[in-house]
Amino acid sequence: MDVLYFAWVRERIGIPKETVDTQAGTVADLVAELAAREDRYAAAFADTSALRVALDQELSDFDASLTGVREVAFFPPMTGG
Amino acid sequence: MDVLYFAWVRERIGIPKETVDTQAGTVADLVAELAAREDRYAAAFADTSALRVALDQELSDFDASLTGVREVAFFPPMTGG
Amino acid sequence: MRIVVQEQPFDFGAEAAAFATNRHDMGAVVTFTGIVRDISGDLSAMEIEHYPGMTAKALEKIAAEAASRWSLGDALVIHRHGRMVPGEMIMMVATAAPHRADAFEAAEFLMDYLKSRAPFWKKEIGKDGSAWVAAKDADEDALTRW
């Protein structure tokens, strides 16, 4: 599964993208797995209320299932326009 | 006093502008005076709720005083934009 | 703040671009353009009559009112009179503001007031005759929201 990071999430974790081998059932499970890895991940995922998640390029929720998902992206609330 | 007519008021009366010698105290008095002149005026002023009036180029009301006014204009509701 | 009343066409693209350029302290520019619309398919032309002595005065009053109600950096109103064919631009307004809500609201306010308070009258010239456009109750009602 590809995991992408944008804006300050990308800066905190230090990479824009990585491939993750996981059995996580939901986004929240994946977050817990990533946050347990290293401090930089823990810092990025410290407050998920400040984060948004997209599954296969559609906005989703942290309790959504990862079944069949190929691309997960984490980022702060958008500020376009 | 100059009296101006626009849009269908102008077309009904048949002239865009005339000078009127009047002692009318209010717009309504002037309207009554003009309407009494000829059928074309009576037709134009038949329903003053369908008309607007400007005194010296400012929108006003039919019960407004004409004291000191140099230019009166009658026209239908505006349709700009 | 610039108010223009003229018979000849205006260059919407050039006006919009000039209005929006070099606005380092304005985050938002809104424009509105009114176009002669041929609904029935038999409109030959639109003729717009106006009250020359009153027009610029009325538009300036409306624009000043908008400037006093919203945090506006600038506003532009261009309105034509005379004869136009379907597809031709009748008028435009533009507003510049630090924030988008102000730019949008001020532009809508300008349009609502311009529709019902600026001395312009439209006449539709069709293939089978001509008729003055009637004012819509909805346009008068639109003023009550401000």
Next chain:
Amino acid sequence: MRIVVQEQPFDFGAEAAAFATNRHDMGAVVTFTGIVRDISGDLSAMEIEHYPGMTAKALEKIAAEAASRWSLGDALVIHRHGRMVPGEMIMMVATAAPHRADAFEAAEFLMDYLKSRAPFWKKEIGKDGSAWVAAKDADEDALTRW
């Protein structure tokens, strides 16, 4: 309906004029332009990051939603990413509709959704460092009106 996501500048005047030209059945065109704003006077540049795989998809979804809610003849969204200096245009939307209320509302809807639902992130590069722009509660709240 045209959606453009690009790094290079766009020609606002030319885009606005092309969008508003030859609209014989649309009486109203509204445009909104977002400009890099230097509030404090020490902004060197704005950097806009985006999520390439998702951006066009998200914008198309928002534009389709606008088209389904209002009587729209056409809509245009152009959004840039990359580095821009104060005064440069970040993005524009344009809407064409038979009536002005639809054109205004659809443009505001597009802006509100684009602000909070399209994957763009702004970073302000100042003389003394840089900072990601925080999303405003007001922008999220703006969505509730639709």
